[in-house]
Amino acid sequence: MPAVKVVDFNGQDAGEMELSNVVFDAPLHVPAMHQVVVAHLANCRQGTHSTKTRGEVSGGGRKPWKQKHTGRARQGSTRSPIWVHGGVAHGPKPRDYHQKVNKKVRRLAMLSALSVKVRDSLMTVVRGMEMDKPSTKAMKGFMDAIGAQKVLVVYHEGGDNVMRSVRNIPGAKFLNIASINVYDLLNSRTLVVTPEVVARLEEVYAR
Numbered sequence: 001m002p003a004v005k006v007v008d009f010n011g012q013d014a015g016e017m018e019l020s021n022v023v024f025d026a027p028l029h030v031p032a033m034h035q036v037v038v039a040h041l042a043n044c045r046q047g048t049h050s051t052k053t054r055g056e057v058s059g060g061g062r063k064p065w066k067q068k069h070t071g072r073a074r075q076g077s078t079r080s081p082i083w084v085h086g087g088v089a090h091g092p093k094p095r096d097y098h099q100k101v102n103k104k105v106r107r108l109a110m111l112s113a114l115s116v117k118v119r120d121s122l123m124t125v126v127r128g129m130e131m132d133k134p135s136t137k138a139m140k141g142f143m144d145a146i147g148a149q150k151v152l153v154v155y156h157e158g159g160d161n162v163m164r165s166v167r168n169i170p171g172a173k174f175l176n177i178a179s180i181n182v183y184d185l186l187n188s189r190t191l192v193v194t195p196e197v198v199a200r201l202e203e204v205y206a207r
Contacts (some may be wrong), residue, residue, distance in 0.1 A: 001025075006125045006195075009138075011145025014100035017110050017125050017195065020202045024118045026111035033182055039099035042181040049089030054079045060086075111205060113185040115134075116139035123191040124148070125198060129155070141168065143192075154180055156196035164188040175199075 003016045004024045019025070054060070060079030067074050081089040090160045117123040124146055131138070139162070142150055155162050159176065166174040175184060177197050185191065 004118060004123050004125055005121075006127060007146055007173040009126060009128045009142055011142055014111055014127055016169075017198065019118065019198065020206045022206045023111060023202050026108075026115045028116065029108050029112045030106050032109040033112050033186065036101055036106055036182045037186065038103045039182060040181060042097045042099045047095050047097050049092040050094050051088040052146060053089075053091070054081060054087030057087045058087070061172050064107075109182045110185075113182045114201065117185065117191045122126070122189060123193065125193055125195055127195060129159075129167065129194055130163060131161040134161045136165050138169045139165035139172075140169055143190075146190075146192075148190035148192065150189040152191050154186055154193045156194055158198065 001021055002019045006014045008014050020068075039144050048074075053064055054077065057079045060077040064075045064078055065072065075083075079086045081087050110163075126142070139192075149171070151166075151169075153162065153166050153172065153174045155174065155176060156177050159174070163174040166172050173184060173188065175181075177200050181200075
């Protein structure tokens with residue numbers, strides 16, 4: 001059964017916490033993580049890009065010059081893609097980039113990402129992170145005390161003051177437990193969670 005270091009908000013050692021084998025010691029499945037990350041990035045795209053074709057650009061109703069005897073190449077419209085201010089050939093149009101990922105694949109990817117953090121000793125459980133008011137200085141001091149870099153803080157319900165304290169630190173990111181995802185887990189280096197988050201993850205994924 002894997003174990004992870006537990007610290008208080010001052011960065012002092014507060015023991016260890018045993019974790020579920022199913023959730024935090026799962027076999028590494030790279031293809032599942034890759035598929036989920038690609039789908040996540042694709043689903044973030046708005047798909048509102050749009051260019052005008054030669055039929056949508058204004059102007060170009062008159063033939064620029066007569067067909068023959070000018071010494072120049074024949075032209076039918078100034079809105080042709082080869083003309084300046086003409087239409088765009090094969091340009092992007094609005095589209096939906098959404099990719100569907102099966103529930104079992106998403107679960108497999110999440111277990112793999114969490115297990116990687118535990119195996120590489122990049123996950124820390126912190127007790128007493130509740131803050132009465134936002135304080136970037138206090139949060140930065142905590143991260144320096146545990147030697148964390150490119151931190152992802154996953155908090156249980158609420159945590160507005162924690163979120164406001166994290167968001168001003170370069171490279172750090174805050175997520176609520178409901179928003180945890182494989183991309184942010186892999187894109188960060190140090191994962192900081194609360195005991196409540198660990199309990200929730202084991203409740204959801206240890207089935």
